[in-house]
Amino acid sequence: MTKRYVLVHDENKCIGCQACNVACRSENNVPESVTRIQVRVEGPYGNFPNLHFKYNRVSCEQCEDAPCVKVCPTGAAYVNDDGIVSINEKKCVGCLYCVAACPYKVRFINPETRVPDKCDFCKESRLARGEDPACVSVCPTQALAFGDANDSTSEVSQLLDTKNHYQHKVNLGTKPRVYRIPSRKGGIKV
Amino acid sequence: MKLDRRTFIKGAGAGTAGCALAALPGSIAALGSVSVKGSETSIASSCEMCSTRCPISARVVNGKNVSILGNKKAKSFGGAVCARGGAGHSLLYDKQRIVKPLKRVGERGEGKWAEIEWDEAYRLIAENLNKIKAKHGAESVAFSSKSGSLEGHLFHLAKTFGSPNTFTHASTCPAGYVVAAKAIFGGKIKRDLSNSKYIINFGHNLYEGINMSETRGMMNAQMEKGAKLVVFEPRFSIVADKADEWYAIKPGTDVAVALAICHTLINDDLYDKDFVAQYVEGFDEFAKEVKNYTPEWAEAISDVPAEDIRRITHEYAAAAPHALVDFGHRSSFTTEEFEMRRALYAANVLVGNIERKGGLYFGKKASSYNKYAGEKVAPTLSKPGVKDLPKIDAKRIDMVDEQYSLLWSSGGIYQTILDATLEAVPYQLHGWVMSRTNPMQTMTDRARIVESMQKLDFVVACDLYITESAAYADVFLPESTYLERDEEIKDKSGKNPAYYVRQRVVDTIGDTKPSWQIWKEVADKLGLGEYFPWENMQTLQMFQVNKDVSLLDKIKNDGWVSYGKPLMLREPGMVNTFVAEYPNAISPDEDKTYASHLSFKTPSGKIELSSNKVEKMAPGRGVIKYREVTMKKADELFFIQGKVAVHTNGATQNVPMLASLMSDNALWIHPITAGHMGISSGDKIRIYNDTGSEEGHALVTPGIRPDTVFAYMGCGSKNKELARATGKGIHCGNLLPHVTSPVTGMNLHTTGVKIAKI
Ligand code: SF4
Ligand code: SF4
Ligand code: SF4
Numbered sequence: 022m023t024k025r026y027v028l029v030h031d032e033n034k035c036i037g038c039q040a041c042n043v044a045c046r047s048e049n050n051v052p053e054s055v056t057r058i059q060v061r062v063e064g065p066y067g068n069f070p071n072l073h074f075k076y077n078r079v080s081c082e083q084c085e086d087a088p089c090v091k092v093c094p095t096g097a098a099y100v101n102d103d104g105i106v107s108i109n110e111k112k113c114v115g116c117l118y119c120v121a122a123c124p125y126k127v128r129f130i131n132p133e134t135r136v137p138d139k140c141d142f143c144k145e146s147r148l149a150r151g152e153d154p155a156c157v158s159v160c161p162t163q164a165l166a167f168g169d170a171n172d173s174t175s176e177v178s179q180l181l182d183t184k185n186h187y188q189h190k191v192n193l194g195t196k197p198r199v200y201r202i203p204s205r206k207g208g209i210k211v
Numbered sequence: 212m213k214l215d216r217r218t219f220i221k222g223a224g225a226g227t228a229g230c231a232l233a234a235l236p237g238s239i240a241a242l243g244s245v246s247v248k249g250s251e252t253s254i255a256s257s258c259e260m261c262s263t264r265c266p267i268s269a270r271v272v273n274g275k276n277v278s279i280l281g282n283k284k285a286k287s288f289g290g291a292v293c294a295r296g297g298a299g300h301s302l303l304y305d306k307q308r309i310v311k312p313l314k315r316v317g318e319r320g321e322g323k324w325a326e327i328e329w330d331e332a333y334r335l336i337a338e339n340l341n342k343i344k345a346k347h348g349a350e351s352v353a354f355s356s357k358s359g360s361l362e363g364h365l366f367h368l369a370k371t372f373g374s375p376n377t378f379t380h381a382s383t384c385p386a387g388y389v390v391a392a393k394a395i396f397g398g399k400i401k402r403d404l405s406n407s408k409y410i411i412n413f414g415h416n417l418y419e420g421i422n423m424s425e426t427r428g429m430m431n432a433q434m435e436k437g438a439k440l441v442v443f444e445p446r447f448s449i450v451a452d453k454a455d456e457w458y459a460i461k462p463g464t465d466v467a468v469a470l471a472i473c474h475t476l477i478n479d480d481l482y483d484k485d486f487v488a489q490y491v492e493g494f495d496e497f498a499k500e501v502k503n504y505t506p507e508w509a510e511a512i513s514d515v516p517a518e519d520i521r522r523i524t525h526e527y528a529a530a531a532p533h534a535l536v537d538f539g540h541r542s543s544f545t546t547e548e549f550e551m552r553r554a555l556y557a558a559n560v561l562v563g564n565i566e567r568k569g570g571l572y573f574g575k576k577a578s579s580y581n582k583y584a585g586e587k588v589a590p591t592l593s594k595p596g597v598k599d600l601p602k603i604d605a606k607r608i609d610m611v612d613e614q615y616s617l618l619w620s621s622g623g624i625y626q627t628i629l630d631a632t633l634e635a636v637p638y639q640l641h642g643w644v645m646s647r648t649n650p651m652q653t654m655t656d657r658a659r660i661v662e663s664m665q666k667l668d669f670v671v672a673c674d675l676y677i678t679e680s681a682a683y684a685d686v687f688l689p690e691s692t693y694l695e696r697d698e699e700i701k702d703k704s705g706k707n708p709a710y711y712v713r714q715r716v717v718d719t720i721g722d723t724k725p726s727w728q729i730w731k732e733v734a735d736k737l738g739l740g741e742y743f744p745w746e747n748m749q750t751l752q753m754f755q756v757n758k759d760v761s762l763l764d765k766i767k768n769d770g771w772v773s774y775g776k777p778l779m780l781r782e783p784g785m786v787n788t789f790v791a792e793y794p795n796a797i798s799p800d801e802d803k804t805y806a807s808h809l810s811f812k813t814p815s816g817k818i819e820l821s822s823n824k825v826e827k828m829a830p831g832r833g834v835i836k837y838r839e840v841t842m843k844k845a846d847e848l849f850f851i852q853g854k855v856a857v858h859t860n861g862a863t864q865n866v867p868m869l870a871s872l873m874s875d876n877a878l879w880i881h882p883i884t885a886g887h888m889g890i891s892s893g894d895k896i897r898i899y900n901d902t903g904s905e906e907g908h909a910l911v912t913p914g915i916r917p918d919t920v921f922a923y924m925g926c927g928s929k930n931k932e933l934a935r936a937t938g939k940g941i942h943c944g945n946l947l948p949h950v951t952s953p954v955t956g957m958n959l960h961t962t963g964v965k966i967a968k969i
Contacts, residue, residue: 031434033434033453034430034434036418036419036421036426036430036449036453036856037449037856038293038294038418038419038421038856038857039294039856039857039872040291040292040293040294040296040297040856042294042872043294043297043298043868043872044280044292044297046297046868047272047276047277047278047279047297047298047300048272048278050272050273050275050276053867053868053871054871062449064914065447065452065912065913065914068913069459069913070457070458070459072447072452072457072913072914073452074447074449074452155278155280158280158281158290158291159280159281159290159291159292159297160291161289161291161292161293161421161423161426161427161430162418162426162427162430163289163291163427163430206452
């Protein structure tokens, strides 16, 4: 694998506005009742007046060691050369093992295609055209950065080199490729 | 399956369980037209999901969807759109959208409609308006509109018809800061958040009420350039969360803190004396007045500790002139709105941040920019003048009082339509023509609006949905959405000149028309066609660019064009770059700036911290002064409202994609307050006062003062045509009393309420 696509969510810059959620929908034809991404504004935590919100991006973590892929009996859930955890609709038999196995609860059944669906870093819609993922392009406050972490000159590499960051549920050994820069007020809470 | 009307309805009946309105007359559902055709390559246009009008780039995807992103050419917008902007297509082919003219067939507001042809709609309008005109005079018809291109065309119709009574939503939303700026600076002023090193903010929540370039500018200043942000707001909003310091100020007392900041600047000798000497009129009177407004005095009123006000003021002055006090946007917190906004401006004036980086500045339109440059850097646009318009003798209904005369150009006092209709003050109104405006949500005292609508002889509404207000119309005219419309070129100059344009991206769905065409055709039917000499939008655009086809092509291709380098008159670096770029530029002053060219359109030509003009208009208000106000009764809680990032005031609650993100506005209550009443999160509650009563549910959160409750505005529609939004949440306008603030003419947005668990 020469590329290692990762996504960095800077929770300082995120304002929970859901522009990413909406842009992802129109770019990837995500039906109304389900979603590939949400940013949950959680809280406020703390004691008045020292309160803070948490801006929690909920989307596929693009695990390097993906439980959803491991349990898939047909190879419909697979990891591509670019490291993106993908779904081959044709091979899917609808057993829903992957939905159950995902510890981040971000896989869902697309009510139109009846196949599991989730964030794929806009692989077919935008990466194919050489564009950044929809959520990254549209974010009003540039809270999102996407790119190849193997390229030391990329924006994501530089962010990961210079900023304090964390990932969700690292204890599970899934090695998520969504990195989070914690809010300077909130600190790291996983 | 062929999607003709009959099969579609059959399908819809089976498929969309619970959606009893699938066949609302005139809706896309009733007509069965659902396919989206249009440009598959990106078209540069401008958004209309809120009033910021961000530049967008949109294309039709697979005949099914429209992808809307920001236009990268507009740098300060960064190619971004917010959730509302991205959801534009969801409005476009929403099955509940109305795409055929309608006429009322039941009682007004009863919800019984019949589809009609455009011609019949125009005939009904012409007959009724001409009848009113003959009997009561043209001035007895009021015209109100969403601001922008739409407003221009409707107000032109009003003028040719003979009515002076035209209104925008200004007095229900942003008029306060505009009127105050006119009094002090002689006109509108802008804020350079992106270069600011210290920002003091009084609840201007740019992180939820998103204005793309300002929101980005402020985030950039905070995160990349280390600017400090201090927020005074009764609620823990997103902007409060992102602040370095947040103070849960008592509602309606912002003016006290702002005046204490001014006091400290003067008292502790922190203000810019040279600036004041050169540019300011009325400083002494102001200084005398604020002498008593100490931080200790403000603390007693506002609950903000005096030592913090003092420290913040010192920090602010140390960062000046690259520091600003944000003068805000929507909301009349109290009837002292005029004094409050002026106090905020005064805090800027005192540190001399006018035309400095990170401070306040005036827009540089082509004509003034070219003058500085000594050459034609940017093209100027022409306005089509229509000759021999009939003269209107009748007085406007809102200008009975001289004190409001600063307001007119921003659209008048909208709520006076109700006084004129119900009480014949200053005279009786008989008709109302509205275009994309929804006073039932944005004005106060909803019950009075219903009463007014029912009393009028004739009401026309032009809109996309049968909004709460349109529900009371006699004739409904379906407008094309912004994705289906071409419009005039508009000026969006900031520190340098810029133009942008709205262009059609998709073919028109159903039988709708752009409103410029609707009002032109209404004029034809009224026999006023001669005053609308343009054929269509192309003719108008061509006129604007003085037939310069290549200019028009460029604006249309890029969607956004800007010219020259940013210029702030008192910023040496910028003036330097400017002069280097343009050899014929006006030569700078000794201090290497254009400071001597800075002038103000006030009577004195200076910044008027105290104003004789205002004193004459509204005796006692020449000097900025604190007056106590009563916002609520002793046993009530303050009720405040605000904006959320996924909705625009009273306009987007029914848009499917946005309704699915948020369809309800729970009432924020502090745990202590909720505890006294035994209320937990999610409980059903009644919120009531002398104006109205609403049912909603509670959100118990420490992010609000114990004496205050909060709701996002725009929810709780009451007409059944807005099927997704109706009955969900609290309708704020139903709880706010009908009060007009002095000088600004604004509606009041803070009041008292009681709460009971149900
Ligand atoms: S668009 Fe950006 S700021 Fe808005 S919620 Fe998504 S990540 Fe956060
Ligand atoms: S987050 Fe879930 S769906 Fe995504 S790769 Fe990991 S296990 Fe699979
Ligand atoms: S990367 Fe693409 S698919 Fe994933 S959340 Fe962002 S927009 Fe959606």
